[in-house]
Amino acid sequence: MKTIGYRDINVDVDYEFCRNVHHSAYREVVIRQFGSWDESMQDGFFREGLNRAPHKIVEIDGTPIGVVSTEIKPDCLYLSELQLLPEYQGQGIGSIIVKEQMAVAKSLNLPLRLVVLRENRAQDLYRRLGFMTTGTTEIHVKMEWRG
Numbered sequence: 001m002k003t004i005g006y007r008d009i010n011v012d013v014d015y016e017f018c019r020n021v022h023h024s025a026y027r028e029v030v031i032r033q034f035g036s037w038d039e040s041m042q043d044g045f046f047r048e049g050l051n052r053a054p055h056k057i058v059e060i061d062g063t064p065i066g067v068v069s070t071e072i073k074p075d076c077l078y079l080s081e082l083q084l085l086p087e088y089q090g091q092g093i094g095s096i097i098v099k100e101q102m103a104v105a106k107s108l109n110l111p112l113r114l115v116v117l118r119e120n121r122a123q124d125l126y127r128r129l130g131f132m133t134t135g136t137t138e139i140h141v142k143m144e145w146r147g
Helices: 011-034 039-052 093-107 122-128
Strands: 004-008 055-060 063-073 076-084 112-117 132-136 140-145
Touching: 004 093, 011 039, 011 055, 011 063, 011 076, 011 112, 039 063, 039 076, 055 093, 063 093, 076 093, 093 112, 093 122, 112 122, 122 140
Parallel strands: 076 112
Antiparallel strands: 004 055, 055 063, 063 076, 112 140, 132 140
């Protein structure tokens, strides 16, 4: 297996890469769920997410392949973003990243929580790893793992 690494985002340098990852990772899901893709709306969602919590670039052997963002809250470790370029999806990389975050949550004695779009197939990954659905909205499924 190749080595997965992380580095802090430098917004001045990495903004376009992160935007590309966001749009590539979400385009199919958004079209499936909402019927269309509005680039300017998605740019807004991307900027909101980037400002919400610290992000890291995910790298394989030094090559950037995605973005991850977690935030320690008083009642949980929150996985706010996990986006991989489509060509790196389905290879177990997401599972490794989520399992790493599960270990962090366990070490903090906190549950790991996330929210996923209702049409996002990543729910299957999260369920396989032991996440339970804790609620739903019109748009999202709320999920939690307790170690």
